[in-house]
Amino acid sequence: MTSTSNIKQISLEEFDEKIKTSYVEVSSSSLGGKVISTSDDFFASRHNLIKPGPSISMKGQFGPNGALYDGWESRRHNPSFDWVIIQLATSSTSISYVDIDTSHFSGNEAPQSQVFALSQSSVNNTGRKITQPSPNTQGWIEILPVVDLGPNSRHIFQVNDEGKKGDWSWLMVRMIPDGGMARFRAYGIPTSPFQPISLPDNYKSLEPTDLISPLIGGKIISCSDSNFSPPQNLILPGRGIDMSDGWETRRSQNERGKYHPFEGILKGQERKEWVIIKLGVEGVISYIEVDTAFHPGNYPVACTIEATLSTSETDLSSAEWTEIVGKKPLGPHRQHYFDIDRTIEDKRVWSHVRYTIYPDGGSKRLRVFGYPLSPKSVSALTKTESEITLPVLPLTYEAFKPYGQVIQGWSYPSSAPKGVAVTTANQGTATKFHRVGKIKESYPEGVGKQGGVTVGSVKAANRLDIAQGMKIKVELLERHAYTTQAFIPLNRPANSSPPGSFIVVAALNGTDDKPDLKTIKAFLATAAQGVSFDAGTWHHSLLTVGGNLEYAVIERGTPDPSIKAYVEKVQPSVTTYLQIPPFPPPNANIVSRLEGRSSPDRSNGTGILSSILNSTSLLSSEGSPIKPTIITPENFAPFGQVITTTPAASHTDSESSPDGLTTKNNALSSIISTYPAESGAVTSISVFRATEKIGLERGKTFDVKYMERHQFTSQTFLPMGKAEWSGKSEEALPIGGEFLVIVAENGADDKPDPKTIKSFILPSNIGVTYSPGIWHHPVLILDATVDLACIETQISTGVHDSDERDCELISWEDGEVFGRVDVPEYSTQ
Template identity: 40%
Template sequence: MTAIPLEQFDAVLGSTSTEISSVALGGRILSTSDEWFAPASSLLKVGPAPSLKGQFGPKGALFDGWETRRHNPTYDWVILRLGPQAGGQLVGFDVDTANFNGNEAPEISIHALALTPQEESETGNALAENDARWECVVPVSPCGPSQRHLFTVAQGKGDKVYTHIKLHMIPDGGIARFRVYGVIPPPPVGQGEGEVVSTDNAAMNVLDLAHCLNGARVVFTDDQHFGAGSNIILPGRGKDMGDGWETRRSRGKGHFNWSIVKLGESGFLSYAEVDTAHFLGNFPESTEILGTVHTSPSIPSTSDVQWTTLLSRTKLGPGRRHFFPLLENTTPFTHVMVKMHPDGGIKRFRVHGRRASPILAANLPLASLPAVSVPQDIQDPLPSATSDPFAPVSALSSTPTTTMGIVVHGTFLAASPLTSEAFAPYGAVIDGPSSRNPMEKAFKVVNQGTAKKYLNLAEIVNDYPTDAGARTNIHVYRCDPATTMPFEVKLLERHRFTTQAFIPMVPVGGKQEGFLVVVALNSKDDRPDLNTIGVFEATSEQAIQYHPGVWHHPMIALGKAPTDFACIVNESPLHPGLDCDEVEV
């Protein structure tokens, strides 16, 4: 283990790894020894911790982070699950004590272990703090007040794949943010994120080779003044401009900005997607895409490496998913560069193609491979409240092309299809292969070969205080269908300490037609952040589970008859006041 000066972050961690603890990838807190003053879940918040100086709650001064009681004779701990399903190879850590001064963690240590899917299914949230399999990856190290502390992984531990991390805070105190950086191994053939599987030959499978969960990472960005370049390969389409890549305004003639993506695997590339969601007045005028072969661990430069133009300079539009066929290539590229002329913002960047290794191993002629169809552009601006903060509310309302959605404060929000990627910030989608999600998920054959068990789709989380005596219950809600569309939303609720799953049962009268899901993240004032509202239309084949603390509307059934939902939730019979918060919006 080596402590890293903050100015070396980009060189040691930023360009070599991915934040594999990020909630955007599915990272989540499983358990903790204590969170009396501030919840451990705040450790994984995406943004930096703001100062709450001068603000007080029932238990004292407020801090955005994890803070425990005083006078612990040993240490406090928190266990988290890394985001990638198969885990990742560790590179380093960022322990940030921002705003904790006089109550910061004096020392920390970090531990890791790896569980197989079967072991994880059996263990769940009950992974023991004293499990003998924990390995020390950062020994006891000092921390100072209100500052970031960077560490590399201990020698000999960087080649192993881990799924779980345990952070020790010695002996007690507060930590604002905790980031785990690592490398995501490429998934096995057939198990890639969004992989389109060929029934004829697995070598013909198509997947997004630039997706972070498929092993890709952004290794260089020339300007990330308003938004990090690494955001462009995250899952989903995000919630606002803050989780995209945005540069300064340029003034020089011929200016452009660029990011370089190291693909998860070398591949024969078919088409790219450039998404400008939420960038409505600051999207790039045009884009350009290039590829290269670079086997060195160094970052390929713009001058010393031969770059091939895969897409010549092409105009872009606002709030749109642009799909571009790439120049036919006989070379399996390892890196792709995306340029934006002259500046602006890109939300997501995808590069779809076929893995090179199985094609080369099978000696398949490239000309024999079936063509990959390129989707049509999708105009979906996803306007946010920040896209025009000076517009009156009436100006935000427009005549919708569909009534499937909700109305909040007079503003219509259309429902979008419920997918795992889009719903990830709010919770988990529980389904198997379906019309909405045709890709095969990880499974094992059980029940004497008569069934497929789809693994680890949603984890039941119980973050209640230990003295709350919380236990898991199953309820049934019979929900009447919505009488009108769009549906007017007047309230939201949340369960701060527990996940909550809703699973449609046998439809009453056989006329169940799905349901609407309305969700929002928490704001700094501990109320729903209406800028983060998500509206999703689920089919009868799907179920959902909310993350702890996510605001949501009660179930909105569709169709002509009531729908029964099984609800799985943790509850405290000793302190029922902890169970649910409800607010008007």
């Protein structure tokens, strides 16, 4: 069937200025469009055809097949036509306009073109739905008849009525008879999702929709500034490729430009920029995602989100805006998640949102997750205090900041939160994120346990299978009024099952000295993230889900752990539920670097590995390398302590939950500082992202050329877990990773004594504490990069030069070594 009605060519000026912004470029690769097949692209790839940017000139550049072009170009001498089939970014959309661009093709441009469309609902002659159409597939409809093209120019055509009313999934573009096209763009209105007039009671358990996605008709209405990049990028799929494909404003400065105290149009106002976005379909908003990917030094300081319901798409001059997310801090190069203000009525319907940034800067993406719902909804717009349902959102440093700190490493030093100093450490093998977690205690005299803050361990079995998501009730909240409390998941052996995760629920203290449920939030932490609760923060007890986990716990306890001074527990004053999303995601992209190194003797305690690691001859003979042994609390006792979920039999300070799923071993290691009070030294938790050292290889001898000690502080290293929430958090590090420990006693010359050198292998899930003054080699990692949580007291903040009292380092040069260690050929696990 062919219709040629209402087809006309549109001027570029009219299209770009008056028409284009009312439609979505549904063919664009930036939205998910794909060129799935072609008759020929000998000279230039078909995939160039739907790139988002304009074609560039490649004049004078040649490849093996001839001149290079940023477009699609076929061979010469085709008697009929060449074609491409484009899978549109959405499976159902109308098409109103096409832009056929021959820029930089002159003398080899396509003389003519023709466009056909195909619906996914069409069926071929076998009666099955189409998944991979070809030119011979039944159901292609002509939406643009044969049109003439010229060289080096854009051609805008309005398609026929069939195109405008269709629910198209694919386009077939013909190039008649052959030649080149730079770009092809199809503009239409994606089919909106079904919009009910009511939502079921369990709607929050359903998968939400990004209500501002252009694939359902979301669009930018206006913005305050777009000096560096346009706000239309904000609603694109994915996380982009660099700083260019987000929304970035010009710099604003106090008392300059539009904020000038006399001439500025915004004089006296708070510095901010904004963008207004129309939802593709009206609906209820559940939570917001703000992504600052690729904006490490120009991200906004903070943001707010407002919403309104308007019958007008573009005229919002009289709109009444409601703040649904109050001012929240933002960080560099990461996704942030914010649930909706607790005072907003359930099932309230919105049509537009306004995203405001302070004072200016760049954002990569904005997502508004919710559920389509008609403004004619019969739902009662009431907000009662009878029940709260919290969405469990990904844990981020900024969102958790009111309650404590998130302890983790970051892929890039520039991704560290503002205020976290980052330095290179351990002879260039590690990146140190300084003081990411606080350690404080303020017990009244005689109340806390002797020994101060300690490190213990927790072995927690999976409490909930959340692969399909789940809604659970919050029964109790607790607080530790006089001590911070940190939980840090430990790493796992490379051959272990995937780790679980844990749910963090936190609330601030209210005026009635009870949890303020207006501030209660829920987060899901991966095994690569720890948390430190500030003293007095109300929180749920440790809730491990989706798999087993082992943790280190850092706190100061009391002789009787049930007394109120240590922990106080209360029921929430309002019935509170957690809506947990499905987790864990697939782990297909987590790759072990140990693949190919397997051995039958790696983990069974017999054979070559066992004979190496259980050797009782640990002292170095003259010139002979020493052989490491597996670390235990007993053999490491002269040098410090070991943090493990299987402590020595002599350790009796342990407790278990009533159901037996969680076992806690208290005070395995002490945190010690002997710095003078006036030194300004601070005890905190830092994170080292430690990599393999060049020259340290399994099965070879390692020359020990560095030893260090910390005279005034103990130093604890905890190998952190490895995991990710796919698409919502830092990517997981490769699994595995062990720690080679090298220590020595102090000699008569106040230097490490080479006759006392010893070496230990620290398995992936065990931590270690060096006592103050113990000589040891800087961190040595085997097999894979590991994030190490480090608990220590230091004067240096990482911002300025280090203080010599923090660390004494000795090195051996010119071929001299302190000792030599035979590195085991295989992993212990």
